[in-house]
Amino acid sequence: xxxxxxxxxxxxxxKRDQASMRQKIAAxxxxxxxxxxxxxLFIFFVTGLNxxxxxxxxxxxxxxxxxxxxxxxRDLVSLLCVGIALAPAFKMKFWNVGAEGQVLMGGLMTxxxxxxxxxxxxxxALFAVMLLTSVAxxxxxxxxxxxxxxxxxxxxxxxxxxxxxVATSFVACAVNIxxxxxxxxxxLNMGSHAGWFPTVFGQRYNxxxxxxxxxxxxxxxxxxxxxxxxxxxVVGESENTARYAGINVAKVIMRTMAISxxxxxxxxxxxxxxxxxxxxxxxxxxxxxxxxxxxxxAKFNTFYMAxxxxxxxxxxxxxxxxxxxxxxxxxxxxxxxGIILFCILGSEFFIxxxxxxxxxxxxx
Amino acid sequence: xxxxxxxxxxxIPFGTIIMYGAMGEILTExxxxxxLGVPGIMYLGGFAGFxxxxxxxxxxxxxxxxxCVLLSLVCCVAASMLGGLIYSFLTITLRANQNVTGLAxxxxxxxxxxxxxxxxxxxxxxxxxxxxxxxxAHKLPFLSGLGAVGQTVFGYxxxxxxxxxLAVALHLFLNRTRxxxxxxxxxxxxxxxxxxxxxxxRYKYLATCVGAGISGIGGMYYVLDYNSGIxxxxxxxxxxxxxxxxxxxxxxxxxxxxxxxxxxxxVLYWLYQFLPSLLGFTVASYVTDLVQMVxxxxxxxxxxxxxxxxxxxxxxxxxLGLAYFREER
Numbered sequence: 001x002x003x004x005x006x007x008x009x010x011x012x013x014x015k016r017d018q019a020s021m022r023q024k025i026a027a028x029x030x031x032x033x034x035x036x037x038x039x040x041l042f043i044f045f046v047t048g049l050n051x052x053x054x055x056x057x058x059x060x061x062x063x064x065x066x067x068x069x070x071x072x073x074r075d076l077v078s079l080l081c082v083g084i085a086l087a088p089a090f091k092m093k094f095w096n097v098g099a100e101g102q103v104l105m106g107g108l109m110t111x112x113x114x115x116x117x118x119x120x121x122x123x124x125a126l127f128a129v130m131l132l133t134s135v136a137x138x139x140x141x142x143x144x145x146x147x148x149x150x151x152x153x154x155x156x157x158x159x160x161x162x163x164x165x166v167a168t169s170f171v172a173c174a175v176n177i178x179x180x181x182x183x184x185x186x187x188l189n190m191g192s193h194a195g196w197f198p199t200v201f202g203q204r205y206n207x208x209x210x211x212x213x214x215x216x217x218x219x220x221x222x223x224x225x226x227x228x229x230x231x232x233x234v235v236g237e238s239e240n241t242a243r244y245a246g247i248n249v250a251k252v253i254m255r256t257m258a259i260s261x262x263x264x265x266x267x268x269x270x271x272x273x274x275x276x277x278x279x280x281x282x283x284x285x286x287x288x289x290x291x292x293x294x295x296x297x298a299k300f301n302t303f304y305m306a307x308x309x310x311x312x313x314x315x316x317x318x319x320x321x322x323x324x325x326x327x328x329x330x331x332x333x334x335x336x337x338g339i340i341l342f343c344i345l346g347s348e349f350f351i352x353x354x355x356x357x358x359x360x361x362x363x364x
Numbered sequence: 365x366x367x368x369x370x371x372x373x374x375x376i377p378f379g380t381i382i383m384y385g386a387m388g389e390i391l392t393e394x395x396x397x398x399x400l401g402v403p404g405i406m407y408l409g410g411f412a413g414f415x416x417x418x419x420x421x422x423x424x425x426x427x428x429x430x431x432c433v434l435l436s437l438v439c440c441v442a443a444s445m446l447g448g449l450i451y452s453f454l455t456i457t458l459r460a461n462q463n464v465t466g467l468a469x470x471x472x473x474x475x476x477x478x479x480x481x482x483x484x485x486x487x488x489x490x491x492x493x494x495x496x497x498x499x500x501a502h503k504l505p506f507l508s509g510l511g512a513v514g515q516t517v518f519g520y521x522x523x524x525x526x527x528x529x530l531a532v533a534l535h536l537f538l539n540r541t542r543x544x545x546x547x548x549x550x551x552x553x554x555x556x557x558x559x560x561x562x563x564x565x566r567y568k569y570l571a572t573c574v575g576a577g578i579s580g581i582g583g584m585y586y587v588l589d590y591n592s593g594i595x596x597x598x599x600x601x602x603x604x605x606x607x608x609x610x611x612x613x614x615x616x617x618x619x620x621x622x623x624x625x626x627x628x629x630x631v632l633y634w635l636y637q638f639l640p641s642l643l644g645f646t647v648a649s650y651v652t653d654l655v656q657m658v659x660x661x662x663x664x665x666x667x668x669x670x671x672x673x674x675x676x677x678x679x680x681x682x683x684l685g686l687a688y689f690r691e692e693r
Contacts, residue, residue, distance in 0.1 A: 015691060095463055097400075154671040155680060157398070157463060158613050161606065162660045162667070169657035176650035289467050296464045329482040334475025341468035342454060349458035 012356045019351045031347030035340040042335065047326060057325050058318030072317050074205040077212040078271055080309040082284075082291035084212070084219045084302055085263035088256045089142075090292075091223060091300045093236040094149065098160030100288025101167030102141045102261045104281070106134035106268025108171050110195075111188060111279035114272070115178055118194035126195055131269055138265015139258040141167065146257030150250035164288070168281050175280060187277045197274040208274040215263065220302045232256055264288070293341055312337060371638040372516045375630030380524045381586045383626035385608025387527070387534055388579030390617055392448075394538060395571035396551040396683040397455060400466030402579050403605025404473025405447045409580020410587040411477035412436075412443030414595050415484060417496035417588060429499035436496055436584065444580020447473055448573040456568045459687040474602060481595050497593025500585070521589045523581070527623075530578070534619035547571055551681030554688040564688055582608065607633075610663040616670060616678040632659045 019027075040051035047054075062072040082099050089096035110130045117126060141163060148154035179185045189195055197207045223229040231252050235242045242249050267287075272279055290312060298304035319333030385402055392399045399405075416439035421427045451469050454460040485491050501521040538544040549557040550567045558564050583601055587593070611629055615621035636652035670678050 013689075013691075015689065097463065097467075148668055148671065152668070152671040152674075154668055155613075157400075157685070158609070159664060159667055161400075162610060162664045165603075165606070165660040166657045166664075169654055169660075172653040172656070173650045176653050289470075292467055293464050296461055329479060331475045331479035331482065334471050335479055336475075338468055338472025338475055342450065342465075342472070345454055345460040345465055345468065346458045348460055352459070 031343040035343035061317035061321030081267040083294040086295040089260040095157040101164035102264030103284040105137040106265030109133040110272040114195035134269035139262040142261020150253040379626035379630035384582030386611035388575040392575035398685040401469030404470035406583030407473040407477035409444035410583030413440035413584030440584040441577040448576025493593040500589040
């Protein structure tokens with residue numbers, strides 16, 4: 001009587017068909033909890049401060065005063081806007097790592113027109129021209145890698161990444177010309193305020209907030225309920241299936257990337273007109289990269305994106321607040337954000353896969 | 365002539381920084397992992413190397429150059445490999461998305477390096493590790509004195525030559541050994557490699573972690589030699605890291621190409637400063653801003669040309685960027 005010896009691994013991993021909502025929330029919640037514990041350990045060992053009081057101070061970073069809250073919302077919409085721009089591209093499994101450059105190009109066109117045509121055009125025409133050119137510039141910046149991807153399958157991750165630096169170079173050049181002999185550019189049209197967004201409803205950043213809010217709904221609707229959105233998801237799942245179904249894959253890729261770039265360009269327009277009133281090589285401020293993480297974690301759902309953007313901005317503001325309160329430095333924000341991202345990324349595994357231990361199976 | 369020499373003397377050390385970064389990334393990508401965390405890893409390596417040298421110099425009673433070099437190298441590689449380990453655990457074991465994990469690692473590495481860097485700076489805007497710098501930048505005693513050739517060929521610290529040796533070793537390893545063949549198989553088609561009895565997980569882990577260790581040396585070389593042993597909280601390493609990623613594409617995943625490719629990138633990077641004076645005319649400063657895009661444009665062109673020809677040997681590893689799950693083939 002000899003049993004066949006089967007070597008059974010201690011841990012097996014099985015793919016889940018579909019995780020339930022409860023499992024998803026549990027995995028995400030556990031991830032954020034783990035991240036908070038890790039961050040607390042980090043804070044405690046490095047600074048010797050009580051992590052709970054530090055978290056309390058962190059809360060002040062966003063909710064401390066009315067001004068801080070408005071700054072937090074301002075940064076939130078900038079990040080969210082780029083995330084919205086990336087959503088269609090990522091849904092198509094097109095790795096657009098070039099949002100940073102697309103935002104910069106949009107911002108650059110806006111700034112150029114603001115400076116050179118600011119006193120020639122009436123305000124409505126000026127805004128219209130700035131809007132159109134920035135959207136067009138962003139779209140072109142997205143379309144170039146898409147064209148090569150669609151035509152010759154050129155690797156888009158690396159292409160879009162390189163395009164960021166080409167855009168940075170253009171902005172550096174333009175800033176250099178515009179500032180002339182001055183040491184820095186400063187705010188554009190400081191005297192006339194031409195091309196600055198006016199204050200609406202008593203709040204400086206309301207136009208940005210309203211536009212991004214509209215975009216959030218529009219992009220959700222576009223991806224979920226339109227023919228375009230459906231085509232994007234089919235191309236994302238399988239190009240062969242798409243081709244078989246009669247979808248013109250090249251056209252969908254280029255159209256989607258043009259949209260993605262255009263929204264990024266629009267974001268540059270919003271940043272220059274509504275937030276900074278100036279342009280520099282750091283206008284996009286890393287949002288192009290952070291938004292990739294936002295879009296991916298939210299699985300292209302723009303409302304989840306708003307949630308995740310809020311979490312990240314909250315952390316950044318909080319870390320900055322800790323930094324000034326305990327005379328540390330702002331880079332604490334990057335560490336805390338990094339740990340949270342690692343934990344959330346790791347938690348995806350428990351949503352997509354099931355882990356089975358050896359003993360559990362024997363009991364059956 | 366002296367301008368040309370000055371240009372080369374600038375370009376080769378610059379190339380060496382990104383050569384380390386690129387060689388590590390080539391090894392990593394050969395296993396099918398597209399690690400966009402190279403800038404973060406270079407930050408980690410640069411910071412760990414600098415911090416260990418700095419503490420050793422300030423606390424040892426009689427600091428010794430050789431010990432300093434050894435210590436900083438070990439710390440640098442260890443810290444970079446830790447960064448690689450985080451990435452490996454998330455992408456290989458937990459099968460997280462590689463692009464996103466890499467970008468998160470870049471944020472994290474930059475945060476760690478600059479956060480603790482500010483501790484060390486302790487209010488100063490920069491701080492220096494002179495002993496480590498002199499040890500790393502130590503030139504060959506006789507040869508470097510021999511006129512123009514001596515200056516341009518022998519006038520650098522030992523890490524410049526170590527990089528070339530490493531490139532040759534990496535080339536032999538990937539193309540002439542069984543382990544290298546196995547590694548390439550993992551990157552091209554992990555399912556086949558798995559069926560042939562190769563442990564995909566082990567190869568991916570090792571290649572990614574060792575690759576990260578090599579990339580990290582680039583960061584340390586930047587701080588302790590190129591930047592004269594000065595730690596400054598700037599975004600410079602990040603830009604270098606992305607340039608290293610670009611160089612990987614430029615070399616079409618071949619370590620030997622990384623040698624001349626890196627020096628070419630160095631020449632192109634310093635183009636803006638030396639070309640005008642070499643040709644005897646002055647250009648406005650905004651033109652130099654434009655010239656800085658040249659390395660990136662060249663990379664884009666290489667990328668496009670590579671995809672036009674579709675020559676098999678110039679393609680990225682077929683499974684680059686994808687996680688491997690045995691039950692899903």
